[in-house]
Amino acid sequence: MDMPSPDQTVLAKKAHIVARLRAVLPLDAVIEDEIETRAYECDALTAYRCPPLAAVLPSSTAEVAAVLKICHEENVPVVPRGAGTSLAGGALPTADSVILGVARMNDVLETDYENRLVRVQTGRTNLSVSGAVEENDFFYAPDPSSQLACAIAGNIAMNSGGAHCLKYGVTTNNLLGVTMVMMDGEIVEIGGGHLDAGGLDLLGVICGSEGQLGVVTEATLRILRKPEGARPVLIGFDDNQVAGTCVSDIIKAGILPVAIEFMDRPCIRATEAFAGAGYPDCEALLIIEVEGSEQEIEVQLDRIVAIARRHNPVEIRESGSAEESAKIWLGRKSAFGAMGQINDYMCLDGTIPVSQLPYVLRRISEMSKEYGLDVGNVFHAGDGNMHPLILFDANKPGDLELCEDFGADILRLCVEVGGCLTGEHGVGIEKRDLMLDQYAPEDLEIQMAVKDVFDPKWLLNPAKVFPLAASHARRSVSH
Amino acid sequence: MLKPENEAALAEMIATGTGPLRIVGGGTRDIGALVQGDVLSMAEVSGITLYEPGALTLVARAGTPVADIEAALASEGQRLAFEPMDHRGLLGTQGTPTIGGIVAANVSGPRRIQVGACRDSLLGVRFVDGIGRVLKNGGRVMKNVTGYDLVKLMAGSWGTLGVLSEVSLKVQAMPETEATLVCEGKTEQDGVAALCAALGTPFDVAGAAHLDAAATGGMSRTQVRLEGLEASVAYRMDRLRQGLLAGFDVVQGAQSALLWDEVRNVTPFADQTGAVWRISSKPTDGPLITAALKASGLAHRAIYDWGGGLVWVLVTQDDTAGAAPIRQQVAKFGGHATLVRASQVQRAQLDVFQKEPTPIAAITTSLRAQFDSHGRLNPGLMGE
Numbered sequence: 001m002d003m004p005s006p007d008q009t010v011l012a013k014k015a016h017i018v019a020r021l022r023a024v025l026p027l028d029a030v031i032e033d034e035i036e037t038r039a040y041e042c043d044a045l046t047a048y049r050c051p052p053l054a055a056v057l058p059s060s061t062a063e064v065a066a067v068l069k070i071c072h073e074e075n076v077p078v079v080p081r082g083a084g085t086s087l088a089g090g091a092l093p094t095a096d097s098v099i100l101g102v103a104r105m106n107d108v109l110e111t112d113y114e115n116r117l118v119r120v121q122t123g124r125t126n127l128s129v130s131g132a133v134e135e136n137d138f139f140y141a142p143d144p145s146s147q148l149a150c151a152i153a154g155n156i157a158m159n160s161g162g163a164h165c166l167k168y169g170v171t172t173n174n175l176l177g178v179t180m181v182m183m184d185g186e187i188v189e190i191g192g193g194h195l196d197a198g199g200l201d202l203l204g205v206i207c208g209s210e211g212q213l214g215v216v217t218e219a220t221l222r223i224l225r226k227p228e229g230a231r232p233v234l235i236g237f238d239d240n241q242v243a244g245t246c247v248s249d250i251i252k253a254g255i256l257p258v259a260i261e262f263m264d265r266p267c268i269r270a271t272e273a274f275a276g277a278g279y280p281d282c283e284a285l286l287i288i289e290v291e292g293s294e295q296e297i298e299v300q301l302d303r304i305v306a307i308a309r310r311h312n313p314v315e316i317r318e319s320g321s322a323e324e325s326a327k328i329w330l331g332r333k334s335a336f337g338a339m340g341q342i343n344d345y346m347c348l349d350g351t352i353p354v355s356q357l358p359y360v361l362r363r364i365s366e367m368s369k370e371y372g373l374d375v376g377n378v379f380h381a382g383d384g385n386m387h388p389l390i391l392f393d394a395n396k397p398g399d400l401e402l403c404e405d406f407g408a409d410i411l412r413l414c415v416e417v418g419g420c421l422t423g424e425h426g427v428g429i430e431k432r433d434l435m436l437d438q439y440a441p442e443d444l445e446i447q448m449a450v451k452d453v454f455d456p457k458w459l460l461n462p463a464k465v466f467p468l469a470a471s472h473a474r475r476s477v478s479h
Numbered sequence: 480m481l482k483p484e485n486e487a488a489l490a491e492m493i494a495t496g497t498g499p500l501r502i503v504g505g506g507t508r509d510i511g512a513l514v515q516g517d518v519l520s521m522a523e524v525s526g527i528t529l530y531e532p533g534a535l536t537l538v539a540r541a542g543t544p545v546a547d548i549e550a551a552l553a554s555e556g557q558r559l560a561f562e563p564m565d566h567r568g569l570l571g572t573q574g575t576p577t578i579g580g581i582v583a584a585n586v587s588g589p590r591r592i593q594v595g596a597c598r599d600s601l602l603g604v605r606f607v608d609g610i611g612r613v614l615k616n617g618g619r620v621m622k623n624v625t626g627y628d629l630v631k632l633m634a635g636s637w638g639t640l641g642v643l644s645e646v647s648l649k650v651q652a653m654p655e656t657e658a659t660l661v662c663e664g665k666t667e668q669d670g671v672a673a674l675c676a677a678l679g680t681p682f683d684v685a686g687a688a689h690l691d692a693a694a695t696g697g698m699s700r701t702q703v704r705l706e707g708l709e710a711s712v713a714y715r716m717d718r719l720r721q722g723l724l725a726g727f728d729v730v731q732g733a734q735s736a737l738l739w740d741e742v743r744n745v746t747p748f749a750d751q752t753g754a755v756w757r758i759s760s761k762p763t764d765g766p767l768i769t770a771a772l773k774a775s776g777l778a779h780r781a782i783y784d785w786g787g788g789l790v791w792v793l794v795t796q797d798d799t800a801g802a803a804p805i806r807q808q809v810a811k812f813g814g815h816a817t818l819v820r821a822s823q824v825q826r827a828q829l830d831v832f833q834k835e836p837t838p839i840a841a842i843t844t845s846l847r848a849q850f851d852s853h854g855r856l857n858p859g860l861m862g863e
């Protein structure tokens with residue numbers, strides 16, 4: 001994966017830039033030491049690393065504005081950073097960039113149960129937003145598996161999803177407003193406690209813009225009352241296609257589970273060896289969770305089980321207690337960890353129309369043989385968001401490149417069947433060069449034209465999302 | 480009048496033409512500043528191109544009548560989750576509402592409070608920009624973060640950024656049953672407080688509205704809707720009536736549906752003369768804004784939907800449609816107001832959409848320039 005070569009003028013005036021940043025921030029909020037900046041050299045896509053010129057850790061919107069104003073004047077690229085859990089290289093710096101981390105901004109600013117919203121600083125972690133309203137039995141719905149670590153800042157930038165988004169939607173459906181600092185230091189308020197945009201829906205564009213339009217410092221989020229209860233059922237099949245049909249039949253029957261998770265045999269075996277959840281050794285396994293009161297849960301599960309029985313499952317495991325529920329989820333929750341035990345892995349996240357599931361799974365297993373790399377599939381089946389995990393050996397020369405090629409082929413397949421490159425992780429640098437497989441040049445042109453409006457100098461996270469060749473002209477305008 | 484038959488013809492007409500265009504789907508949502516320009520009708524760019532009930536997705540060309548879409552969905556026991564209103568009664572317009580018009584105006588009904596707006600159901604768009612380029616964004620799958628989300632931007636852009644040629648939507652299964660809990664005689668404050676309380680329960684409220692006495696022409700009415708499996712709705716209704724909504728009566732089936740048609744289509748204001756505003760605010764601010772209007776001497780009637788977060792205000796006797804006090808109060812509380820129905824004179828003289836703060840207005844203007852550099856698409860409709 002190429003990154004643009006650093007701007008020598010910027011490198012040459014590092015001392016000057018650092019001095020200006022120090023003038024507007026507390027002493028410990030500017031990190032420029034070559035060893036200490038290493039802490040910011042990568043996100044969760046660890047194959048790519050580069051320490052930034054400097055990292056800053058502002059504590060307020062005003063400080064963020066001061067930093068951006070300086071970087072704007074000095075023409076220094078800025079890479080916003082939340083918790084650095086991006087799997088797409090979204091927070092990867094370049095040597096001439098300043099990392100702007102919002103981790104110190106993690107206050108809850110307002111809690112309003114009547115209007116069902118909270119306003120937080122965006123450095124706050126996803127889970128601790130729910131934590132802040134838990135005592136009143138409320139929660140913030142989008143729940144990425146990284147929720148213990150990842151920040152609302154990154155969630156907004158990536159429009160992150162979670163296991164329960166089949167019912168509750170992803171970040172964009174739960175975001176009411178933001179305070180954002182533009183690259184030139186101007187502070188804007190978009191949205192708020194009301195539900196709809198007054199003019200153009202700018203909030204909709206900012207969510208998912210991967211830190212390229214502005215630095216989001218505060219967010220108003222929708223909170224919901226917790227359901228009375230939840231319970232999963234586990235269903236095993238000896239055929240992927242049948243499992244896929246079962247999912248579609250459940251959806252057609254008008255039942256809306258909060259989650260429908262799917263694991264295939266390689267993944268089941270790996271997690272069994274790792275976690276010992278007692279899963280059946282079968283071709284495909286579904287974990288379906290429903291919510292409500294005891295009685296409502298019974299009614300929904302009865303219907304789901306009745307539909308599943310029509311497809312000759314090899315196993316149906318209903319849960320009779322909280323322990324049994326936890327056991328059903330155990331394997332799924334440890335799936336990534338289990339695969340990581342075996343090998344290094346790369347996690348993809350293309351989305352496909354649910355109807356294409358059997359075909360895509362078959363093609364992936366064929367390609368796996370061609371490439372000689374194993375793949376496990378674990379994903380959100382209700383919405384077609386796949387997570388193929390390709391296993392490789394980082395110490396073996398050439399294996400990473402082979403794995404990336406295989407990954408690219410899988411993503412092209414997703415697009416070919418009517419899906420997309422990424423369902424929740426974002427483009428970052430990882431899928432940047434595949435964008436032309438999904439979009440025509442003019443489709444990317446209009447997206448880049450949107451960036452022109454928010455960040456005319458292309459200083460905010462400039463080397464991401466768009467193929468470098470496509471964004472080259474815009475990035476290389478001398479300022 | 481321009482009447483392209485398909486997307487390619489549409490692109491050609493825009494690329495080769497000059498001068499402003501007034502984009503019309505079905506011509507039923509005559510909202511916004513008056514637009515001068517050649518009429519561009521999308522009525523012929525019509526037809527459902529893909530419908531997969533098992534994946535809850537439907538793709539249709541922009542000129543497809545909403546009625547056709549609703550019929551296709553109903554045949555599979557499905558529907559549009561966001562329950563778009565039919566503006567014809569309120570605006571006294573005729574014609575056939577199209578799905579493109581719904582999306583362009585981000586029209587969403589009472590269920591918005593539970594499942595989100597039209598923009599939240601919109602998965603992808605194809606459109607033609609102001610210089611005739613055919614563009615696409617999003618797709619037909621439920622989860623998609625590939626590049627910027629221009630899908631949301633196009634929803635509610637009122638045809639000012641591009642002419643939609645095709646839209647993909649996430650649809651919803653029709654519930655087994657619905658029921659509404661109704662109570663008469665509450666004040667606006669008490670009514671909205673009850674709605675907010677109900678929305679704060681785990682019972683998945685699918686509609687929460689209050690109509691003031693002037694709107695119903697009798698007693699005020701507070702109503703809360705539940706939808707889902709029979710057993711579920713019965714259970715939730717009991718729990719609410721034993722607790723927060725004690726004293727509410729139960730209305731079921733078709734009668735319940737009628738109550739919500741009335742709110743969705745703002746029927747009580749349809750045959751009343753006067754200007755109609757649509758105010759979007761924080762739910763608890765809804766009744767505070769109307770109380771302030773009353774205190775300022777502006778006579779009006781109000782219907783509160785979305786738990787109080789959407790207030791339809793009918794202003795009867797004022798030449799300027801009550802614009803000054805309404806703008807003033809909305810500015811004070813936060814949110815925005817749109818003049819949905821007004822006389823030609825009022826529409827020509829007043830801002831229909833809320834004026835935006837300077838930095839936001841600047842972004843909006845620059846975005847328009849990127850999508851429509853010659854200012855040809857519904858120029859001036861949203862202001863500026």
Ligand SMILES: Cc1cc2nc3c(=O)[nH]c(=O)nc-3n(C[C@H](O)[C@H](O)[C@H](O)COP(=O)(O)OP(=O)(O)OC[C@H]3O[C@@H](n4cnc5c(N)ncnc54)[C@H](O)[C@@H]3O)c2cc1C
Pocket residue numbers: 043044079080081082083084085086087089090091102122143144145146149150151152153154155156157158159160161162163210211212214215216217336424425426461
């Ligand atoms: C084990 C694991 C499991 C995961 N599971 C999921 C999952 O289930 N669902 C899912 O969607 N994702 C998942 N992810 C991906 C990742 O956690 C999400 O993308 C998350 O939202 C990133 O948040 P972050 O705070 O770590 O952001 P970072 O990694 O710091 O940054 C991500 C992007 O946001 C931008 N950004 C950061 N802060 C700001 C700001 N203040 N203003 C503007 N832009 C900003 C950055 O520039 C970058 O482009 C997972 C990751 C891991 C490692």
Ligand SMILES: Cc1cc2nc3c(=O)[nH]c(=O)nc-3n(C[C@H](O)[C@H](O)[C@H](O)COP(=O)(O)OP(=O)(O)OC[C@H]3O[C@@H](n4cnc5c(N)ncnc54)[C@H](O)[C@@H]3O)c2cc1C
Pocket residue numbers: 501502503504505506507508509510511512513514521541542574576577579580581583584637638639641642643644857860
């Ligand atoms: C005989 C007659 C005469 C009229 N004379 C006038 C007049 O002089 N001045 C006037 O302002 N109005 C006039 N109207 C009303 C005019 O039709 C509407 O004001 C306006 O064109 C919006 O149409 P319509 O599409 O609301 O309906 P909808 O289809 O409901 O559209 C709603 C909004 O979405 C936009 N839109 C619709 N389809 C698309 C699409 N595919 N892509 C992008 N945007 C779309 C529309 O421009 C409109 O802003 C007249 C109507 C009739 C029937």
